[in-house]
Amino acid sequence: MSYSEANSSADASKLESLSKRLDEALQSLAEAPDFAKPMKLGRVFQATKRVLMQEGGCALVEQRAQRFEEAGIFQGSDWANPQFLVPSLSTFALKSPQADTVVIEAISELRLLAIAMGDYEHPSMSVEQAHHYLTQVLAINLELLFGTAGEEERESQGRLAIISRSLVKHLAERIGYEHVIDKLIDEIWRILQQRPIQVDSIKQMVTQIAVCRANPDIDLGSSGQGADRLISSLYGTTQASREDPGIGIYLERLETMDAGALQYEATGFARAMHDTGLVSPYHAVLVRHLLGHSTHLLGEALGLSSTGRDCLLCYDELVQAIVGEAIHPRTAQGIYGLALMLERGILYQPPVAPALWRQVALPLSHYSRERLNLAYGDDPSPRARLLEGVLCMLGQPLGVGQGNNPTCQSARAMSMWAYNDPDYLLQMVVWAARDDEIIIHFEGQPISSMASLSGVATSLPIDLDPVSLLVVPHLDRIYAEMGRRCVGREGDPHRWVNPEFHGWWSGRGFRINVDVATGQLEDLEDFLRHFYASYHPYYNGNQPLIHPQPAGIAVTDSAARFIGWHAITILRVTLDPQEVMRVYFFNPNNDSGQNWGDGVVVSTSGHGERFGEASLPVEQFASRLYIFHFDPLERGELATVTEEELQRVIGHVHRSWGADRVPAMEFQASTGVDSSAG
Amino acid sequence: MAKRETVNRDPNKGYVALLGWSLNAVEAADRFDRRYVVVAPEWAEAYCKEHDIPYVPWNFERLNDRSMEIAQTLQDMGVDVAIPLFEETVEWAGAINSVLMDNPRLFGQAMLLRDKALMKRRAQLGGIRVGIFEEAHDKGDVIRFLKRVNQTLLKLDGDPNDPIHLKAFDKAGCLGHRVIRTPDEVDSIPEEEFPVLMESHLDGWEFAVEAWIHNGKIRFLNISEYVTLGYSVFVPATPELEQYREAITRQIEKLIKTFDIEFGFIHPEYFVTSDGEMYFGEVAYRPPGFKVFELLERAYGFNAYQGMIMAFDPKTTEEEITAFFPKAVVDAKGVAGCFGVYPRRRVVSKLEIPAETEDHDYFESHELTPPVEETVTKRTAFGTHWGLIYFFGEDPHVMRDLLKHQEDLDFYV
Structure with missing residues (x-):
């Protein structure tokens, strides 16, 4: 037996004896009544810590993930509700000098891994959610995966860093090492396609990828190629900012440029911004510099079409004032907002300017x-x-x-x-x-x-x-x-709240397909016919939707299990490029691209969606709808939806959130509808 | 989350009151088959309500005119016996039990067990060997005692003195325990600590015993070995100490007889000198400090608090209690020990468990917390450690040496 073999078998027996200690500690936590659990945590944390310090420790904890959670390790802590965990916070926890914080974070991530791998069926987290979450955690913590330990880490964490590093490595190995970065880049592009206002966390991830790629100690292999455009839209977008020179130097360069060179910079930034939705801090320096120089170049820097340019020329002074006040390197995203606002032409509405x-x-x-x-x-x-x-x-x-x-x-x-x-x-x-x-x-x-x-x-x-x-x-x-x-009124309060809260244009007519008291489905067929009659151009006299309308959907996870009631806005119902009638809607959730199970996958691009829109074919959309509004004076033809189409929709309902809501003798009421908490 | 299991509580078994707040004791009672109620100060009320823990509020100050009230309340509830969890509740248990059991003698017994000077006298009267002791009312008494003890030992002026020990009359364990070697050190004793009990120092092996007593008989006897007093303890003891088990058992029987103890739990301390002679130190009628109960559970698997509830419960049957306790030493799955950490430096900034401790096979867990202040208060008395470290393993000798070795390590740097 060679030395290393002897060593590894010694490690194995060490891990075995530690796992026995861990199991005993878990047992004692599990058996303790709730009030006594806090006393048992220390032993579990410390046993887990020692297991995690060993080679193979992460796998061991992953296998026990469900037992950890059921024993009550997360009880009363932020980790108790994995669906609310914020990936970007994982960095702070994993870099914490407090052993218990590192350990509970590690246990939680390994629990999510077990969920993502399908080994642990969690009541409030689906396989996809867990997978999605972990991809983001990996993205945020790329440095731990590839980087070498810095002085700061050694000083503050000491040996604890072993746990954070081996955890991230284990996650990457299980989720698929080589795909992490490429998946992440795909993910970033997918989210950017929806053009969210908040892009701080995306910028953070892009920066992470850039840092890893720039570090000669990190070998990313062939992955990460797709990040070029993302990185260049933030750093080194144009000729004069190529090597990320810093804002002071860039400004000096601008001051010596002629109109041609400025034009070149302006179009470079504009193209990158409209490509990705991300705005480089250097862009802000340019835009401020152009103030007072040339409205024409400002229009170029904003990447405006003739509509936007027209608007800029009409409201030149206002735009100057806005840029002067709002646009700084740290508020560079405002440039994108400004450009799109001008394109929308809303400044022509008298009160807006x-x-x-x-x-x-x-x-x-x-x-x-x-x-x-x-x-x-x-x-x-x-x-x-x-x-x-x-x-x-x-x-x-x-x-x-x-x-x-x-x-x-x-x-x-x-x-x-x-x-x-x-x-x-x-x-x-x-x-x-x-x-x-x-x-x-x-x-x-x-x-x-x-x-x-x-x-x-x-x-x-x-x-x-x-x-x-x-x-x-x-x-x-x-x-x-x-x-x-509305307490005490019969039926769902959204009937009265929605129109009063949102505006006169949201219909006073109201339909719901769930009985509020029992949570059972009610009048499903009529509900659907009525929805088609109000919204579907084939059934409402080919009338495109005029005003955005609030609606309520029953969100389901990828296994089509009911998750909760959610508020959305129906924006358009129209044919997509493939001649399929689709509902385009706004979902205030931060990422609209969701898999709702039973074949219902919400699309955010590729089916004629505008930035930020989500869409589904009418049938699929109708199968998740539970509340909609309509104008009581404009009723369409109720009867003409074909029986087959109707049955297809109802099938979707019964196979997903409506599965235990079918009002039959054998089904009893369980969940009522109280509010559409989003 | 996990719903609390509702244990079937047997109405034919006793109904016990726990005096004082100890989460470990409450947990044990909650998971046991007897009805129980926690008697604790009002600050425990919200917690008990939240967690559905049966509770009666009571502030354990000195016994006073209202003392009957709590006894009456418990009697009306049908409680059979009160169990003291802390030194301060021992006399309350005596007072309450004398009512519940209609036995006034129990109160006197409790008072005896609460006062170290009275306790020693009683032991002496019962023919138990004790060291030289005296009560001190001021610093002068201490200096006189120190001198006299050392004269007795035939020391000359200038020879290093043998130390004497000072203990508060009525505090638990090491609290207020000081060692005095020179008259100068007497000045460091604050006036408010008087009166105190003074004892000569015995060069010997100090150890503690935990004994569960029911119907006047010892049901389980554990010997806890101290590695260094105030620092560390482990169970079961090494064979070197266990060889005295027979002799120790006889000593405990003597103690039971002398103090007329019919039921409950005692925790005496002894010295055994090199010639095998036992000297009685003191005895307490409540669970020991230093988490010995937890160590026992780790070593043997039985819950020491539940054992205590059985020992106090007058309705416990002979068969039940015999079946409950394991056989000492042979039934132990291993040796469990703990070490009390004191910072060794005067200025500390953080908690850093030495790798050799944490990586040791026997290491189990610790309850140390990061320092709140940088300057360490100079230690004047025993008993104020910053937290415990737990160990568990096979070999009592390895355990003993491991615990001893911890004294040379820095946990706060």
């Missing part, structure tokens, strides 16, 4: 400044941040995301206003940012966001774009208060 002038000089309340500083730091100023956010929201109304908060209705409302009623949105922003109070009327009664104490979300959200950050808490409280005022 004056409202933007107000926004440029808006005094912010102390509280608003604090909130913005807390979320984004104080450079540039909170007002600049907010204005950047306003530009992005008006430019990308379908890029609004709810973050990790149960506030889908508020996110949906803001998106809808940005899309359909921009000056109303600007008014909301002013009330929230300047006055710390929003009042919306409900059936003639004013509801103040100051008077209502609690919203759907129990804590103030922080992971949002600047506008949502200030406005959502107000909207959320008002929405919740409207719900409270």
